[in-house]
Amino acid sequence: MAENTAAPGTPVPLAQDEDTARGFAFALVAYLLWGFLPFYMKAVAHIPAVEVVAHRVLWSVPIAAVVLLLLGRTNDIRVALRTPRTMLMGMLTASIITFNWGLYVWSIGAGRTVEAALGYYINPLFSVFLAAVLLKEKLDGLQKTAIALAVAAVALLAWESGGLPWVSLGLAGSWGFYAYFKKSLPVGPNQGFFLEVLILTVPALGYIAYVQTTGTGHFGGTGITDVLLLLGCGVVTAVPLMIYANGAKLLRLSTIGIMQYIAPTLIFIIAVFVFKEPFGLSKLAAFVLIWMALATYTVSLLRSHRARRAAALAAAG
Template sequence: MMTDAQTSDAAARRGFAFALLSYVMWGFLPFYMKAVDHIPAVEVVAHRALWSIPIAGAVLLLLGRTDITGALRSPRTMLMAIVTAGLITMNWGIYVWAIAADRAVETALGYYINPLMSVVMGAVLLRERLSSLQMAAVGLAGVAVIVLAIEARGLPWVSLSLALTFALYGFLRKTLPIGPSQGFFLEVAILCVPALAYILWLQMHGTSHFVSSNPLDIALLLGCGPVTAVPLLLYAFGAKLLRYSTIGIMQYVAPTMIFVIAVFVFDEPFSNARLLAFGLIWIALALYTWSMFFGRRPETAVSDETTPVC
């Protein structure tokens, strides 16, 4: 018979495996998005939402959490779900477009910036006090953005948009009075309506890539559901079994993989200015991570609002 400590260790190992698998899947996602880069980003996002429905629904059935009638009857909950669904759609759209436009490096930067953006939002919107390490991390991230802005003669809008939309999504998602899996199902159910309408519109006008004459495109678009829903749900299961600090470290796996793929596989340009900016961001994240370990934040499990939703 297993002791409590052995049971806890076994649960942590399962949680680590689930979370690591989810981050690795997100890390490899640019390859999938490259495979569909000949399809308009809006069409890809529509299929991501539509084909996530069966998977999200099946998970709710398996977990016995199918009761979302309370959420459907609450105008406030539905309004918040519509807003969060809109934010995650924007995040998906920017990500899909950026990969197709050979700007994967910028997506990696966006997901590196995301935890720092969340810290800023907590300070601005919730009046949370920042530690000296957190303020230093945010300051270094700001300098990195300025460096990139000077190089590009404009703000790095892809990176900032990805970080901001997801930070807002995470902030507002916590207001939904339902669990992570139920919330994801509700969001994709809301998105399913305009997504299906758009897909049917494309079919009527003969511009859809979901046609019998191109079985590869059909398979790729159908696959948009699993590559969207599976890692998110794996993360949700893993996060419940892990400490906050463990997830805090693991969240850098995906953007690091995206960065390596962008530079060494997609051969995207990586100038000295970008090297300086990424160096500043990495130092900032090191300070942020140190503050998580040695600050006073509770070592609790987290929900799927803290993870990048590529």
Template sequence: MTTETAPADNAAARGFAFAFSAYFLWGLLPLLMKALGHIPAVEVVAHRIVWSVPIAGAVLVALGRTADLKAALRSPRTLAMAALTAGFITVNWGLYVWAIAVGRAVETSLGYYINPLVSIAMGAVLLGEKLTRAQIVAVALAAAAVALLTVEAGGLPWVSLVLAFSFACYGFLRKTLPIGPSQGFFLEVLILALPALFYLFWLETTGASHFALAEPGNIALLLACGPATAVPLLLYGFGAKLLRLSTIGLMQYIAPTMIFLIAVFVFDEPFGGVRLAAFALIWAALAIYTWSILAEARRARLADIEPGTT
């Protein structure tokens, strides 16, 4: 029994370390984005893309997983799907960078809090998945929180909603790519690299680029966009393969919680009573959703235990 469970325990421990590192790095990302706040979001995103390519490519070569990528490059359908997922993640990155720069980090944290609930709703609408009672309650509470923020602001909390829906759509479509997470990420940034390079070249020729020798601080920050983008995504991909879905479901709240704390206590963004009430509804929804995940995982484990076994 010990020899059978030891490899599984080691895999779970490695998976936890990978996933935790990814979410922790995502949680710290607002600090880098805030430091880049004086640079237009489109330029920052272009650098995120360009400097992610060599990192993701080096990881693929080191792991010896280039064969799947070569097959994907020969498949028009795979390339089209990768272009679509790349489009969604670009929208997500661009809005996130802009929101941090203009002092709306609290709204970004809300977007990533409600993302799993949006994914549940999308599964019900697009795939006909049946929601449990707990999931229905969780989605309803999230909708109530959005309604509360809408009334308070006089309009929809569009930053939070676009971030949540763009990432949910990315995750939904990403599952259709017939390649692994590291190969898929490299394919996405490879597709985006050409327009990003053209844009950066245009900035350079017009004198509008912030990537200049006269500004070494900007160069260092923009170069850091590569590892800050690629490393967490790659770590997450490795961790997700080794962990149960329920564990990943619990860990996904690490990043938005860190973003929320940084927004309120480091960036000093306003957080009044209405926002507190809305976040309380979201946190209650996530607690119910988490409970449903754990209960479902427990039932699945019990179902796998045959009568008479120990």
């Protein structure tokens, strides 16, 4: 895979050459939190997705700010705010992640969690495709086979439903482009996340003020449960992301590549066995193709890692 991915991911910071128990624990906790996120999104399904996203943005700001204060990295933000190119790139990535969040929230509430899981399964393969097209990176035979299997899965779903699985493609595509452009943001993952939610704060506050003044908002007036759920949106958004960002720095790229399947697998299990969403033979066949594609891609990832490790040992010896 040409680019690391997280899940309902997150662009992956550069990983090290050896795994650590601390890094594995951080990444596992983050992926489990992302995997069980559909339960939270289902709890806010009665609230419009745009309002939920606005609160995700607003209440992520103080959490991200506290983390940067503790890390002593606030100066990075001051520099970014004075750099037009960084701000423009931040606006671009903030716009893309807003779309991704909105589509994800909507899909859970609309009973299309299976499609969301498929989107995050497709994501690493889409990233490989993006690297080949935009970065002109050369794909090996296994990677080409993996992409072909993924395309076959999408074609099968399109044939079965009479249209493209746009939820899955929208999630995979938006996350893939977000990760691609995020690499051009010259700040660390924690700083980049804070910059994005800071940029989004003004439109988020404006929207929340609008729905509250028109009486259609859910923050107050509809019961304490909705208030607590919307406040918690910041926690479920920022905490897994920042736990993951710190864990990924302590893991090998190949380990991250395999662990990233934890979240969509949990989402898939929840969709089928807890939410009881329809899952016929055509969808089963499509998922089998995707799982085959991911297995093929994982073999390629492991081979590539072993080859680089052998080359490094040969050079050192």
